[in-house]
Amino acid sequence: MTMTAADIDQIKHTIIAALRTYQQEGYGDPDQRPRDIHDLATNGGDQISMDDEGIEELCQMLNFGDLEIKEVVKDFLPEPALGSPLEEAVAEIRTEYFEILEREYTPGSLDEIVGFEFQLDGLPEGLTTRGSRYAAWCVNLQGILHMDWGLGFYEVVDFTQNHGVYIEQNDLNFVSEVFEFLNNEFGTLTPEITEHTPETTLHRLLTEQFAISVYYKLPESQRDPVQREAFVEMLAPRVSKIVDDLIRWIEGKSTS
Known part of the structure; x- marks a missing residue:
């Protein structure tokens, strides 16, 4: 609803x-x-x-x-009725996300160390460092959700798999935003991973991204841009199990 x-x-x-x-x-x-x-x-x-x-x-x-x-x-808010546009949208996005992961991502440990590379206009060489794949997932999701990177879930999966974090821009603010986020969330590029819960960073960001994808899958007549944030909050607990499954798949602990 x-x-x-x-x-x-x-x-x-x-x-x-x-x-x-x-x-x-x-x-x-x-x-x-x-x-x-x-x-x-x-x-x-x-x-x-x-x-x-x-x-x-x-x-x-x-x-x-x-x-x-x-x-x-x-x-x-009521649970979506069987066959409702919301239920159908959730099912479609679930299928879409798992298909992207199966095509583009190799499951494995989120502790794996990967590259963080920044290519910026005006610098003779790129800036490079390394961090965990968990941190890379979180940075890439944060980028499309809150840093105006203009990407989608496919690009997040592709970048995280093949580059870790790779940013090619003309503005140093993109670098500062990334490191401000990492500092505020973890204080490190290699955060310790315990269990995944709705409050942990990857689960929270993946839930937000999933809910927004569902929102835009709904018929336009059922979307209200002013209420998008409220929609995400409403849907989050209802898709938590799906996000659990997505993370388990990413870690190689289950299949879709």
């Missing part, structure tokens, strides 16, 4: 209406609440519930845009 601006507005006002009803019933006072409502408000006693002042502040935050609605509703 891709939420349009109208969907967001509808959800926001439904939540506000529910909060106002909560206020009118006097449920800001814990003693006035039915037990089941109190359990919900306190998460079974794990949280201190909001009083009337807190509820009023929450309503105002929703009304005036100080609280992004995507953070409130993203966990409650």
